[in-house]
Amino acid sequence: MHIDPLAEIRQDPMARMGLFILAAISLMALFAPLLSSYSPNDYTGKIFSPPDMDHPLGTDSVGQDIWVRLLYGARTSLIVAGAVAIISSTLSLLIGATAALIGGFYERFCMRTIDAITSLPSIVVMILVAAYLRPSLMLLILLISALSWPTGARIVRSQVLSLKERAHITAARTFGAGKRHIITTHILPELSPIITSMMMMDARRAVFMEAGLAFLGVSDPLVISWGKMMHQAMAFTYLDVWKWWLVPTGFALSATLIGISFLSFSLEAAMDPRLRKGNVRL
Amino acid sequence: MLSIKDLLVSFGKKQILRGIDLSLERGECLAIIGESGAGKTTLGLSIMGLAGGSATGEISFQGKNLLALSPEELRQLRGREMAMVFQNVEDALDPVQRIEGQIAEAIAVHRSISARSAREAALQHLLFVGLDSEKARMYPHQLSGGERQRVLIAMALVNDPDLLILDEPTASLDALTKADMVRLFRSSILGRVCLVITHDISLAADLADKMAVLYAGRIVEMGSVQDILRTPRHPYTRGLIRSYPSMNATKDLQGIPGRMDHGLSGCPFHERCTQSIDICSRLVPPPQEKDGRTIACHRGGIVPLLEVEGISLNFDSYSALSDVSLTLYEGETLALVGESGSGKTTLSKVIMGIYNADKGAIVLEGQRVSKWDGAFYSRVQMVFQNPRESVSHRMNVLEAVLEPLQVQNLGSPEERIRMAKEVLDQVELPNDDDFLRRYPHELSGGEVQRVAIARAMVLRPKLLIADEPTSALDPSVQAKILKLLLNLQEKTGLAIIFITHDIALARKVSDQIAVMREGRIVEMGRANEILAEPRHHYTRLLVNCAGGRSEGNGGGLHPAEDSLAIRRFC
Numbered sequence: 001m002h003i004d005p006l007a008e009i010r011q012d013p014m015a016r017m018g019l020f021i022l023a024a025i026s027l028m029a030l031f032a033p034l035l036s037s038y039s040p041n042d043y044t045g046k047i048f049s050p051p052d053m054d055h056p057l058g059t060d061s062v063g064q065d066i067w068v069r070l071l072y073g074a075r076t077s078l079i080v081a082g083a084v085a086i087i088s089s090t091l092s093l094l095i096g097a098t099a100a101l102i103g104g105f106y107e108r109f110c111m112r113t114i115d116a117i118t119s120l121p122s123i124v125v126m127i128l129v130a131a132y133l134r135p136s137l138m139l140l141i142l143l144i145s146a147l148s149w150p151t152g153a154r155i156v157r158s159q160v161l162s163l164k165e166r167a168h169i170t171a172a173r174t175f176g177a178g179k180r181h182i183i184t185t186h187i188l189p190e191l192s193p194i195i196t197s198m199m200m201m202d203a204r205r206a207v208f209m210e211a212g213l214a215f216l217g218v219s220d221p222l223v224i225s226w227g228k229m230m231h232q233a234m235a236f237t238y239l240d241v242w243k244w245w246l247v248p249t250g251f252a253l254s255a256t257l258i259g260i261s262f263l264s265f266s267l268e269a270a271m272d273p274r275l276r277k278g279n280v281r282l
Numbered sequence: 283m284l285s286i287k288d289l290l291v292s293f294g295k296k297q298i299l300r301g302i303d304l305s306l307e308r309g310e311c312l313a314i315i316g317e318s319g320a321g322k323t324t325l326g327l328s329i330m331g332l333a334g335g336s337a338t339g340e341i342s343f344q345g346k347n348l349l350a351l352s353p354e355e356l357r358q359l360r361g362r363e364m365a366m367v368f369q370n371v372e373d374a375l376d377p378v379q380r381i382e383g384q385i386a387e388a389i390a391v392h393r394s395i396s397a398r399s400a401r402e403a404a405l406q407h408l409l410f411v412g413l414d415s416e417k418a419r420m421y422p423h424q425l426s427g428g429e430r431q432r433v434l435i436a437m438a439l440v441n442d443p444d445l446l447i448l449d450e451p452t453a454s455l456d457a458l459t460k461a462d463m464v465r466l467f468r469s470s471i472l473g474r475v476c477l478v479i480t481h482d483i484s485l486a487a488d489l490a491d492k493m494a495v496l497y498a499g500r501i502v503e504m505g506s507v508q509d510i511l512r513t514p515r516h517p518y519t520r521g522l523i524r525s526y527p528s529m530n531a532t533k534d535l536q537g538i539p540g541r542m543d544h545g546l547s548g549c550p551f552h553e554r555c556t557q558s559i560d561i562c563s564r565l566v567p568p569p570q571e572k573d574g575r576t577i578a579c580h581r582g583g584i585v586p587l588l589e590v591e592g593i594s595l596n597f598d599s600y601s602a603l604s605d606v607s608l609t610l611y612e613g614e615t616l617a618l619v620g621e622s623g624s625g626k627t628t629l630s631k632v633i634m635g636i637y638n639a640d641k642g643a644i645v646l647e648g649q650r651v652s653k654w655d656g657a658f659y660s661r662v663q664m665v666f667q668n669p670r671e672s673v674s675h676r677m678n679v680l681e682a683v684l685e686p687l688q689v690q691n692l693g694s695p696e697e698r699i700r701m702a703k704e705v706l707d708q709v710e711l712p713n714d715d716d717f718l719r720r721y722p723h724e725l726s727g728g729e730v731q732r733v734a735i736a737r738a739m740v741l742r743p744k745l746l747i748a749d750e751p752t753s754a755l756d757p758s759v760q761a762k763i764l765k766l767l768l769n770l771q772e773k774t775g776l777a778i779i780f781i782t783h784d785i786a787l788a789r790k791v792s793d794q795i796a797v798m799r800e801g802r803i804v805e806m807g808r809a810n811e812i813l814a815e816p817r818h819h820y821t822r823l824l825v826n827c828a829g830g831r832s833e834g835n836g837g838g839l840h841p842a843e844d845s846l847a848i849r850r851f852c
Contacts, residue, residue, distance in 0.1 A: 172685065
C-alpha cells in the first residue's frame with residue numbers, strides 16, 4: 001500500500017481551485033502597495049464616496065480607501081493563518097507525539113489538559129483574555145493557537161499510537177533503532193499528510209476566529225482587519241454604502257476560507273481510502 | 283589390546299596423521315569415519331605396518347610396539363594376528379589363481395601344515411562366508427563383486443586374527459549384497475578388535491559400538507556410535523551426518539562448506555567451521571573427555587546459541603506463555619509448531635525484546651540478555667510474518683536493505699551499498715539499479731519476503747527467527763525460500779527458529795521440533811524422533827493431521843478439545 005497524498009492532490013481539480021484562490025489572495029496581500037496608490041491610513045477627505053477610478057470600492061465613513069484597506073486586511077488574515085497554523089500544529093505534533101511515545105503519567109497529564117482546553121468556550125475565553133491583556137495581533141495569534149492545538153494533538157497521538165504498532169516500526173526496532181531513527185524515518189513521514197491537513201484546519205479556524213473577534217470588537221486598533229471593516233460597515237446599513245464596504249470584505253473572507261477548505265478536502269479525500277475516487281490502488 | 287598413542291605419519295613433508303590416540307579392547311569395534319583424504323586408510327595401513335612413509339609415536343598391540351618391530355616380525359604378525367580387508371576388491375586377488383588356492387596359501391604362510399589340510403581349511407572358511415566348493419574352484423574374474431568381497435573376508439579370517447581392519451568393505455556393493463555382507467561382518471568381528479574404516483555412516487552404525495571422526499589427520503570426536511549419531515557434538519561430525527542420506531533423518535541434506543586443508547595451523551577444521559573464534563586458528567584444540575565422549579574443540583563442541591529459561595508472560599489475566607524453556611544450538615534449526623494462538627509468535631517477540639517477560643531469562647551465547655540493544659540485534663534478527671507490512675511502503679528496496687546498516691551505523695555509505703547488493707545477491711534477488719529503486723508494492727510476495735530476509739541477513743546475525751516466512755507464498759516460492767535459509771545455515775552457521783503451523787514443512791527444515799500449545803511447550807526433541815514417535819497426544823494429532831490421517835484422537839485424553847483441533851487442522 002503505497003499512497004503519497006501530497007503527490008496525488010496535484011491532479012485534483014478541487015485542490016487546484018483552492019490553490020488558485022489562495023495564491024490570488026496571497027499575491028494581493030504581497031503586492032498591496034503596488035495595487036493601490038493610497039496608503040491604508042490616508043484620509044482622502046471624501047467620505048462615503050461610491051466606486052470611481054480613484055477609489056475602486058469607494059471610501060468609508062472616515063474617508064479611507066476601502067480597496068487598499070481590503071488588500072492590507074488580507075495581510076493580517078494570512079499572517080494570522082500562517083502563524084497559527086505553524087504554532088498550533090507544532091504544539092499538536094510535539095505534545096501528541098510525545099504523549100503517544102512516552103506514555104504513562106505524562107500521557108495522561110497531556111490528555112487531561114487537552115480535554116480541559118477543548119471544553120472551554122473558546123470565544124468567551126478569548127474575549128476576556130484579550131480584553132484583560134489589551135488586544136494585539138501577537139496576543140491574538142497566541143490565543144488562537146493555544147486554544148486550537150488540542151484537537152490536532154489528539155489526532156496526532158492516535159495516529160502515532162497506531163503507527164507504533166505497525167510491523168515496519170517493530171522491524172526497525174529489531175534492527176536496534178533508537179527513538180530518534182524511528183521518529184525521523186518512520187513516524188514523521190507517515191504523519192506528514194496528517195500534519196498538512198491539520199495545518200489547513202488550523203489556518204481556516206484562525207482566519208475565521210480573527211475575523212470574528214475583530215467583528216466583535218476584540219482587535220488591535222492599529223491593525224487593519226476584515227472583521228473590523230465588516231464591523232464598521234455594519235454600523236451604516238441604513239445607508240447604501242454597505243454594498244461597497246461589507247460585501248467585498250465578506251467575499252474576500254469567504255474566498256480565503258473556501259480556498260483553504262478546498263485544499264484540505266482534497267487532501268483528506270486522498271488520505272482516507274474510503275473517500276478516494278476510483279479506489280483501485282490499495 | 284590395541285592402543286595407539288600420539289601416532290604421527292608423514293609422507294615426505296606431508297603430514298597425514300597428526301597425533302592419533304585411541305585404545306580398543308577385545309570385542310570392541312571402532313568405526314573411523316571422515317571425508318576422503320582425512321587419513322582413515324593411512325591409519326589402517328599404519329597399524330598393519332604397510333603405510334610406508336615415516337611413523338612416530340606408539341602402536342601397541344598385544345603388548346608389542348608395532349613401530350619398533352623389524353619388518354620380518356611384522357610380517358609374522360600380519361595375516362595371523364592382524365588382518366585387513368582392503369578397499370579395492372578388484373586388485374586384492376591374484377587373477378591367475380583359483381581362490382581356494384589363494385586362501386590355502388594364506389594359511390600355509392603362517393602355519394606348517396600340509397597342502398591338503400590347508401586346502402580343506404580354505405574350503406571350510408569359504409563355506410563360512412557362503413561360498414561352496416564349486417565357487418572355490420573359480421578364478422576371481424568369474425566371481426561377482428560381492429563374492430570377491432567374501433573371498434577377501436575369508437582370507438582375512440583364516441588365521442583367526444585378533445585384529446581385523448575393514449577398509450570401506452561395502453563401498454561398491456548394492457544394497458542387498460551389502461546387507462548380506464553386514465551380517466557376515468557382524469559374525470566375523472565377534473571376539474576380535476575391529477576397525478571399520480568407512481564414510482558410510484549406516485554401515486558404521488550397524489557394525490561398530492564406538493566411532494571416531496577423523497579430520498585432516500586428527501580425531502575430532504570419539505564416542506559411542508549411538509550417542510554420536512543422535513547428538514553429534516563436534517561441528518564437523520554434525521556436518522558429516524547432515525550430508526549423509528539417512529533413512530531416519532527428515533531434514534534436507536546439507537553439506538559442509540569449503541574443502542579439507544591439511545596444512546592449517548590451529549584447529550584443522552577452523553576454516554570450515556561456522557563457530558570458530560580467535561584461538562581456533564592459533565592453537566590445536568586438545569582432546570577433552572566428557573561423559574564418555576572425546577571432543578577436540580576449543581569451544582567444547584557445538585555451542586548452545588540461545589537458551590530460553592522458564593519464560594512466563596501474562597497479558598492481564600491471560601497467560602500467553604508459561605514456563606517455556608528451550609535450547610538452540612549454533613547452526614541448527616528449531617521449529618516451533620502449534621496452532622494459531624499457541625504462543626509461538628509471542629515467544630519470538632519475547633526473545634526479540636518486543637515484549638518483556640514476567641519471569642525467566644533469555645541467554646544468548648552464554649550471557650543473560652539484560653538489555654536489548656544494538657549489539658543484541660546485530661546477532662539476533664527476525665523475519666516477520668507479513669513482509670508487506672514489515673517493510674515500510676515509503677522505502678524502496680535499496681533504502682529498506684540499507685536501513686539496518688544505518689541503524690547499526692556500520693561501514694561508510696559506499697560499503698553499505700556494497701553490502702546491500704551482496705546480501706540481495708545472497709537471497710537471489712537482482713541488484714541492478716532498476717530493482718533497487720522499486721517499492722514494495724511493485725514486488726511479488728516472494729520478492730518482498732526475500733527483501734525482508736535480506737534486511738535481516740545484512741547484519742549477519744547468528745540467530746534468525748523466521749515467523750511463518752512462507753505462509754503467504756505458493757509452494758514453489760516457498761521451496762526456494764526454505765532452500766535459501768538452509769543454504770545460509772550451511773554457509774554461515776545460522777541458527778534458525780522457524781515458526782510454523784505446518785509440521786510437514788517443519789520436518790524438512792528442522793533439527794529440533796518444539797510443539798507449543800496454550801503457551802506451553804508440550805513436547806520437544808529431535809525432529810525425526812518427534813515425528814516417528816510423538817509422545818504427547820497433541821503432537822500425535824498434529825503429525826496425523828499433517829499425514830492426512832484425522833482418525834483417532836491420540837489416546838483420547840481430551841476428546842472434546844481434540845475434535846476442535848481436528849476441525850481446525852484437517
